[in-house]
Amino acid sequence: MPQSRKSQISLIDTPYYHCVSRCVRRSFLCGEDKVTGQNYEHRRGWVEDRLLFLGSVFSIDICAYAVMSNHTHVVLCVDKEQADSWSMGEVLERWHRLYQGTLLSQKYIREDKLTKSELFTLKETAEIYRKRLYNISWLMRNLNEHIAREANKEDNCTGRFWEGRFKSQALLDESAVLACMAYVDLNPIRAKMEATPETSKHTSIQNRIHALIKGEQPKKLMKFVGNHRQDMPKGIAHSLIDYCELVDCTGRCIRENKAGYIESHHSPILERIGINSEQWLTLTTEFERHFHTAVGTEHMLQQFRQHTDHQRIRGMAKARALLQSA
Incomplete structure (x- = not known):
């Protein structure tokens, strides 16, 4: 039975959420339909442009995204305090x-x-x-309705384009946020659509790498602000260079089937979030398989369960196995 959005989003516990939207009957959002030969690759740009535009309107930061053939992934951070100040x-x-x-x-x-x-x-x-304007459901509605209208207009048809609801996962701690971002950024590589993060079109990691080459950070994505310190500015508490290197290294491990091995010079960021290389590779290749409504340590999951009135939360055992050191 579908859960109410209230039971999936709790800003008391976390502002970070992973959202997934899928097309109905596996219709093609983008890419090439091998049955009809029709190419919809240009629609990936529609989704990316609309998402980044909405990030500039809503008080919700875009942390990561990947536009796939028949689904999209986004990692969002709600900034209620900013909306209240307007x-x-x-x-x-x-x-x-x-x-x-x-x-x-x-x-x-x-x-x-x-x-x-x-x-x-x-x-x-x-x-x-x-x-x-700080409600995730309204942002996703504005994204999906806009794309559905454009796609139906192009296909000269009517009717539903997306599944009835987007899937939402609460990311309850720093480890869950970073692992989910990497999972999203590596979607095209796991799907064998692309070979490297920098060539992964319509993803946040390509956006970040292209900006990093210029010594910048993307203006429309949530910034990496360096390691934890006093008077931390708003942003993700790690170095952008560290994150890009880690995603690149992880992508090579996935592509070359070297599960459980990450080069030693990439380990500090994993040490800081308390995850070993084997746990990291499991999280970044099987994130959605192991967790449902929320992701975090067992303690954080228990708190989220109480605040959202769930009787139980799926993924407790995996939280102990994959995030117990975080």
Whole structure:
């Protein structure tokens, strides 16, 4: 039985979530349909562009993504504090980048004069919009509906394009976040679509590597901000170079079938998150197989279970086996 979104998302426990959307009946989102010969490769760019655009509108950072032939993976980080800091005007401006809004919000954007009662009503409406702008379901809705409309228009048809709901996994600790990001970034390599991370089109790792070559970080992705220290800025608490090297090394292990072996100079980042190379390779090749609603240490899973009123959480045994050192 499908679980309510409330039981899958708990900002008390974590702002990080892994979301997966799949096409109905394994319809092709992108790539080439071997049955019909039709090529849909250009649609991968649709998804990437729309996702990065939504990251600039919502108070939700894009940590990782991979656009595959019939499904997409994204790792998101909700920033409720940022959304709460926005003025009413900023909330309405962002909302109007997605929707027409109401007659009152349109008047406000045009800087027309509002009565006290109109302003009171508009403030209530803006608070509804504010909550939606840090809501993962609203971001995924804006992504999937847009792509479905464009694909149906191109195919000259109607009807559902995506499965009814996207799958969501809560990433409860640093190890789970990094492992899931690498799992997402390595999707094209595991699927034998690409040979290396830097050639993996329409993925966050290619985006990050291309920026790194220029000595930069992608402006539309959540930044890596270095190792833990006082006064940490917002971002992922590791070096971008370390992460890119680790993903590249892991990709080589997967491609060359060298399970359990990672070169020694890549081990420090794994040591810092408390995972050995064998655990890491299992996580980055079988992440979705072992975990369902949430991913983290056994202690973190128990806390998430209590906060979301689950009777039980699948993956406890694997958490002990794969994340017990984290």
